[in-house]
Amino acid sequence: xxxxxxxxxxxxxxxxxxxxxxxxxxxxxxxxxxxxxxxxxxxxxxxxxxxxxxxxxxxxxxxxxxxxxxxxxxxxxxxxxxxxxxxxxxxxxxxxxxxxxxxxxxxxxxxxxxxxxxxxxxxxxxxxxxxxxxxxxxxxxxxxxxxxxxxxxxxxxxxxxxxxxxxxxxxxxxxxxxxxxxxxxxxxxxxxxxxxxxxxxxxxxxxxxxxxxxxxxxxxxxxxxxxxxxxxxxxxxxxxxxxxxxxxxxxxxxxxxxxxxxxxxxxxxxxxxxxxxxxxxxxxxxxxxxxxxxxxxxxxxxxxxxxxxxxxxxxxxxxxxxxxxxxxxxxxxxxx
Amino acid sequence: xxxxxxxxxxxxxxxxxxxxxxxxxxxxxxxxxxxxxxxxxxxxxxxxxxxxxxxxxxxxxxxxxxxxxxxxxxxxxxxxxxxxxxxxxxxxxxxxxxxxxxxxxxxxxxxxxxxxxxxxxxxxxxxxxxxxxxxxxxxxxxxxxxxxxxxxxxxxxxxxxxxxxxxxxxxxxxxxxxxxxxxxxxxxxxxxxxxxxxxxxxxxxxxxxxxxxxxxxxxxxxxxxxxxxxxxxxxxxxxxxxxxxxxxxxxxxxxxxxxxxxxxxxxxxxxx
Amino acid sequence: xxxxxxxxxxxxxxxxxxxxxxxxxxxxxxxxxxxxxxxxxxxxxxxxxxxxxxxxxxxxxxxxxxxxxxxxxxxxxxxxxxxxxxxxxxxxxxxxxxxxxxxxxxxxxxxxxxxxxxxxxxxxxxxxxxxxxxxxxxxxxxxxxxxxxxxxxxxxxxxxxxxxxxxxxxxxxxxxxxxxxxxxxxxxxxxxxxxxxxxxxxxxxxxxxxxxxxxxxxxxxxxxxxxxxxxxxxxxxxxxxxxxxxxxxxxxxxxxxxxxxxxxxxxxxxxxxxxxxxxxxxxxxxxxxxxxxxxxxxxxxxxxxxxxxxxxxxxxxxxxxxxxxxxxxxxxxxxxxxxxxxxxxxxxxxxxxxxxxxxxxxxxxxxxxxxxxxxxxx
Numbered sequence: 001x002x003x004x005x006x007x008x009x010x011x012x013x014x015x016x017x018x019x020x021x022x023x024x025x026x027x028x029x030x031x032x033x034x035x036x037x038x039x040x041x042x043x044x045x046x047x048x049x050x051x052x053x054x055x056x057x058x059x060x061x062x063x064x065x066x067x068x069x070x071x072x073x074x075x076x077x078x079x080x081x082x083x084x085x086x087x088x089x090x091x092x093x094x095x096x097x098x099x100x101x102x103x104x105x106x107x108x109x110x111x112x113x114x115x116x117x118x119x120x121x122x123x124x125x126x127x128x129x130x131x132x133x134x135x136x137x138x139x140x141x142x143x144x145x146x147x148x149x150x151x152x153x154x155x156x157x158x159x160x161x162x163x164x165x166x167x168x169x170x171x172x173x174x175x176x177x178x179x180x181x182x183x184x185x186x187x188x189x190x191x192x193x194x195x196x197x198x199x200x201x202x203x204x205x206x207x208x209x210x211x212x213x214x215x216x217x218x219x220x221x222x223x224x225x226x227x228x229x230x231x232x233x234x235x236x237x238x239x240x241x242x243x244x245x246x247x248x249x250x251x252x253x254x255x256x257x258x259x260x261x262x263x264x265x266x267x268x269x270x271x272x273x274x275x276x277x278x279x280x281x282x283x284x285x286x287x288x289x290x291x292x293x294x295x296x297x298x299x300x301x302x303x304x305x306x307x308x309x310x311x312x313x314x315x316x317x318x319x320x321x322x323x324x325x326x327x328x329x330x331x332x333x334x335x336x
Numbered sequence: 337x338x339x340x341x342x343x344x345x346x347x348x349x350x351x352x353x354x355x356x357x358x359x360x361x362x363x364x365x366x367x368x369x370x371x372x373x374x375x376x377x378x379x380x381x382x383x384x385x386x387x388x389x390x391x392x393x394x395x396x397x398x399x400x401x402x403x404x405x406x407x408x409x410x411x412x413x414x415x416x417x418x419x420x421x422x423x424x425x426x427x428x429x430x431x432x433x434x435x436x437x438x439x440x441x442x443x444x445x446x447x448x449x450x451x452x453x454x455x456x457x458x459x460x461x462x463x464x465x466x467x468x469x470x471x472x473x474x475x476x477x478x479x480x481x482x483x484x485x486x487x488x489x490x491x492x493x494x495x496x497x498x499x500x501x502x503x504x505x506x507x508x509x510x511x512x513x514x515x516x517x518x519x520x521x522x523x524x525x526x527x528x529x530x531x532x533x534x535x536x537x538x539x540x541x542x543x544x545x546x547x548x549x550x551x552x553x554x555x556x557x558x559x560x561x562x563x564x565x566x567x568x569x570x571x572x573x574x575x576x577x578x579x580x581x582x583x584x585x586x587x588x589x590x591x592x593x594x595x596x597x598x599x600x601x602x603x604x605x606x607x608x
Numbered sequence: 609x610x611x612x613x614x615x616x617x618x619x620x621x622x623x624x625x626x627x628x629x630x631x632x633x634x635x636x637x638x639x640x641x642x643x644x645x646x647x648x649x650x651x652x653x654x655x656x657x658x659x660x661x662x663x664x665x666x667x668x669x670x671x672x673x674x675x676x677x678x679x680x681x682x683x684x685x686x687x688x689x690x691x692x693x694x695x696x697x698x699x700x701x702x703x704x705x706x707x708x709x710x711x712x713x714x715x716x717x718x719x720x721x722x723x724x725x726x727x728x729x730x731x732x733x734x735x736x737x738x739x740x741x742x743x744x745x746x747x748x749x750x751x752x753x754x755x756x757x758x759x760x761x762x763x764x765x766x767x768x769x770x771x772x773x774x775x776x777x778x779x780x781x782x783x784x785x786x787x788x789x790x791x792x793x794x795x796x797x798x799x800x801x802x803x804x805x806x807x808x809x810x811x812x813x814x815x816x817x818x819x820x821x822x823x824x825x826x827x828x829x830x831x832x833x834x835x836x837x838x839x840x841x842x843x844x845x846x847x848x849x850x851x852x853x854x855x856x857x858x859x860x861x862x863x864x865x866x867x868x869x870x871x872x873x874x875x876x877x878x879x880x881x882x883x884x885x886x887x888x889x890x891x892x893x894x895x896x897x898x899x900x901x902x903x904x905x906x907x908x909x910x911x912x913x914x915x916x917x918x919x920x921x922x923x924x925x926x927x928x929x930x931x932x933x934x935x936x937x938x939x940x941x942x943x944x945x946x947x948x949x950x951x952x953x954x955x956x957x958x959x960x961x962x963x964x965x966x967x968x969x970x971x972x973x974x975x976x977x978x979x980x981x982x983x984x985x986x
Binding site (some may be wrong): 125 | 356454572601
Binding site (some may be wrong): 420501503504507508509510511512513514517521522525527 | 656658670685686687689691692693696697699700701703712713715749751757760761763764
C-alpha cells in the first residue's frame with residue numbers, strides 16, 4: 001500500500017480522535033447543558049404503600065414500630081403554589097436510602113416540577129465518584145464520615161453538611177427461623193451460618209463495632225448480660241467463624257437471607273433494610289439488638305458545590321429535616 | 337506493507353477501510369486494559385503481592401480455576417464426543433440446553449446453583465445427610481466455575497470431533513477393534529488443538545468468574561474469596577489497591593494464556 | 609470368495625443399492641466400474657463392515673459376515689473380517705510417522721516389539737518405501753501416500769483387499785505410471801481384490817473382470833470383450849461409450865434379424881425370437897466405418913449402410929469421434945489423419961456402415977435406465 005493511503009488513514013484517525021476529544025472535553029467541563037447520566041435505580045421498586053404494622057415474630061424482642069400512614073405528600077401549602085420550570089436533580093444516595101427517596105420523588109416532582117434521579121450504592125464508592133467528577137447535586141451518605149471527607153475537600157456548596165437521620169443495626173433471620181435463634185448468643189452456636197456486609201462498607205463497619213461492643217461489655221463475667229454459657233466471650237471471633245460470606249452491600253445481605261435456600265441462617269443489617277424487606281413480604285424475620293451494644297449510623301446529607309440546580313438541591317436537602325421528611329424516614333425504619 | 341493483490345483503486349480503498357476497522361476494534365479492546373496498566377505503581381503492586389489476603393486470593397483463584405478446568409475436561413470431552421458422533425431424538429434440544437449456562441447472567445447462574453445444591457435446594461437433603469453444606473465452601477467455588485465455564489470446552493471439543501476426517505477413523509476401525517484405542521490414538525490426538533483452545537477459554541472464564549461464585553459460594557477470605565471477589569471488595573474501600581489487584585490478575589491470565597499458546601504452536605506448528 | 613446376496617441400502621429415503629448381488633472369485637482382481645454417485649463406495653463400506661446394509665447377506669470365504677440367518681442377525685466387526693481397505697482420500701494418520709501408520713494394525717496382535725519391527729519393514733519393503741519409515745505423511749507425495757496406505761492395510765494379512773479410486777489422489781500426469789505400479793503390487797499379493805473406479809481404461813488395465821454398476825445394482829459383469837461386444841443393457845452401452853439405439857424387430861432376412869429403427873432398416877445376427885419385440889441394439893464406435901457418400905461401391909447385402917449428416921466431431925488425443933445422424937445417432941471413431949483425408953466437417957453428408965455381426969441385440973426390458981438412481985418406492 002502506498003503512502004497516499006497511509007496518509008488518508010492517519011488523517012481519518014486524527015479527525016475521529018479530535019471529534020471524540022472535543023466531545024469529551026465539552027462533557028466534562030460544562031456544568032449545564034448535557035443531561036445527567038441516567039442511573040440504574042435498583043430493580044423497579046414499587047411505591048411504598050404503607051402496610052399494616054409489621055408483625056412481631058417468634059422472637060421475644062419486639063420489632064420497631066412502623067406505623068401505617070397515608071402516602072406521604074408534600075405539605076399542602078396555604079399560599080398560592082409557585083410555578084417552577086422543569087428541572088432535575090441527581091442524587092447520590094446510600095443504597096439503604098434508595099427506596100425512601102423513590103417513595104417521595106413523584107410527589108416532589110408534582111410540587112416542584114423537578115425530576116429526581118437516584119444513583120445509589122455504597123457510600124464510599126459514591127464519594128469516590130463525586131471526587132472523580134461524576135455530576136451530582138445532592139449526596140446522602142450512610143455515614144457522616146463521607147460527607148465530612150467531601151467537606152474537607154471543599155467540594156460542598158457553602159461547606160454545609162448535616163446529619164439528617166440515623167439507622168440502627170438489627171439481626172435478620174431466614175424465613176421460618178430454622179435454627180431457632182432467639183438471642184444474640186444463639187448466633188454463635190455451631191452450625192449457624194451467618195452473612196454480613198464487608199467491613200469496607202458502612203453497615204459492615206457498624207457491624208464490627210457492634211460485635212466489639214458485645215465482646216467487651218457482655219463478654220465480661222461481671223456484666224449483667226453475661227450468660228453462663230460464656231457465649232459472649234470472644235464474641236468477635238466466634239461470630240466471625242460462623243460467617244460464611246461477606247457481602248458488599250446490605251441489600252445483598254438481605255437478598256441472601258431472603259432467597260431462603262438454606263445457605264444462610266442470619267445476618268446483620270440496618271433496620272431500614274429489614275423494614276423494606278418486611279414491606280415487600282420476603283418473610284425475613286427480625287431480631288432487635290440491645291441498644292447498649294447497638295451501633296447507630298449517622299446519615300449525612302450535603303449539596304455538592306458543582307451543582308447546577310442549587311435552588312432545588314437545597315429544597316430537597318431541607319425536606320428531610322421537616323416533620324414530614326422525618327416521619328417518612330421513620331416509616332422506612334430510620335431514626336428508630 | 338505491500339498489497340500486491342489489490343489491483344484496482346476500489347480494492348485499495350476497501351482494504352484501507354478494512355485496516356481502519358481492524359485498527360479501531362483492536363484499539364477498542366486494548367484501550368481499557370492499557371488504561372488500567374497506566375495506573376500501575378510498582379511499589380503498590382509489590383505491597384499487594386505481599387498482602388496475605390491477596391496471596392490467599394491468588395492461590396485460591398489458581399486452584400479453583402485449574403480444578404474447574406480439569407473437571408470440565410473429564411466431563412465435557414466425552415460428552416462432546418458423544419454428541420459429535422451420535423444422533424438421537426431430541427439431540428438439538430439437549431445441545432441447546434448444554435449451552436445455556438453461557439447465556440445465563442452469572443448471578444442468575446449462582447441463584448440456580450443455590451436452588452439446586454443449597455440446604456433447601458433440590459439436592460439439599462442429600463448433602464444434609466452427609467453433613468455437608470456447599471455454600472461457603474471452596475468446592476462451591478469450583479462448582480460455580482465449572483458450571484459457567486465448561487460449555488466453552490464442550491463447544492470447542494465438539495467442533496473438533498465433528499471436523500475430523502471420517503475416513504481416518506474408518507481406516508483405524510479396519511485395523512483394530514478396540515474403540516478405546518482408536519479414541520486415544522487417533523481421535524484425541526487429531527482433535528487435541530480444539531480441546532486445548534477450549535480448555536484455555538474455560539480456564540480464563542473460570543478465573544474471571546464473579547457473579548455465580550459470589551451468589552453460590554459467598555465471599556469468605558481464604559475459602560471462597562477468589563481474585564475477582566477480592567478486587568470487588570477492594571474497589572469499594574481502597575480503589576488503588578483494587579486497581580493493583582486487577583493488574584495482577586490480568587498479568588497472571590496473560591502469562592498463562594500466552595504460555596499455552598506458544599507451547600501449542602511449538603508442538604503443533606501452524607499446520608491445520 | 610465374496611458372495612453378496614440381494615443387498616439393499618438406503619440413506620434417508622434415497623435408495624442407493626437395490627437388490628444388488630455379486631460374486632467375486634477367489635484371488636481375482638475385480639473392478640467395480642460406475643459413474644460417481646452410483647453407490648460403489650457404499651458397497652465397499654458394506655463389504656468392509658463400516659456400513660450396515662438394510663437387507664441382504666454378505667459372505668466372505670463362505671462365512672456369513674453380515675446379514676440374517678433365520679431370525680439371528682450377524683454383523684462381524686470390520687477389524688475381524690480380514691479385509692483391507694485403501695480409502696479414496698488416502699486417510700493416513702497424519703500425526704503418526706509412516707512406520708507407525710503401517711504398524712497400527714499389528715499392535716492389536718500383541719506381538720513382541722522385534723516382531724512388529726520386522727513385519728513393518730517387510731511391508732514397507734513390499735511397497736518399496738523402506739527408507740521413508742520415519743517420515744510423516746505430509747512429507748510424502750500422493751503416490752507414496754497411497755503405497756503406504758496399501759502397506760498399512762496389509763498389516764492384518766487380509767484375505768480381501770478393497771480399494772476406492774486409489775489413483776484419484778495422485779497427480780494426473782503420474783496416474784498412468786502409478787496405475788501400473790499398483791497393478792504389480794496387487795498381482796503380487798495374490799488375494800481377492802475389489803477395485804472401485806469410474807474410469808473405463810483404468811478398470812481395463814487393473815483387472816480382467818469388470819462389474820459395471822448402475823441403478824443400485826450390478827448391470828453386467830464380464831471381461832473386456834464381453835462387455836464391450838455384448839453390453840447387456842443400454843445403460844452399460846452408454847457408460848462404455850458404445851452406440852445404443854432402440855428399435856423393433858420386424859422380421860428375418862437371409863438369416864439376419866431385421867430391425868426397424870425410426871424408419872431405418874438395419875440387420876443383425878440375432879435370434880428370431882426377437883421378431884415383433886422391442887429391442888435394443890448396440891455397436892461399438894470402432895466397428896462403425898464412415899466414408900463419403902458414394903465413395904466406394906460395396907455389397908449392400910453384407911453391410912448395414914446408411915446415410916446421414918455429421919452433427920458432431922470431438923477430438924480425443926489421437927483419434928476423433930464423429931457423430932452421425934442417420935435417423936438415430938451413431939458414433940464412429942477414426943484417426944485424425946483419416947478425418948483430414950476425408951475432409952469431414954460438421955453438416956456434411958456421410959455414409960456409415962457396420963457389419964451385421966458387429967451388432968449386439970437384446971430385448972428391451974422397458975425399464976428406463978438412467979445414470980441417476982431412483983428414489984425408493986413409497
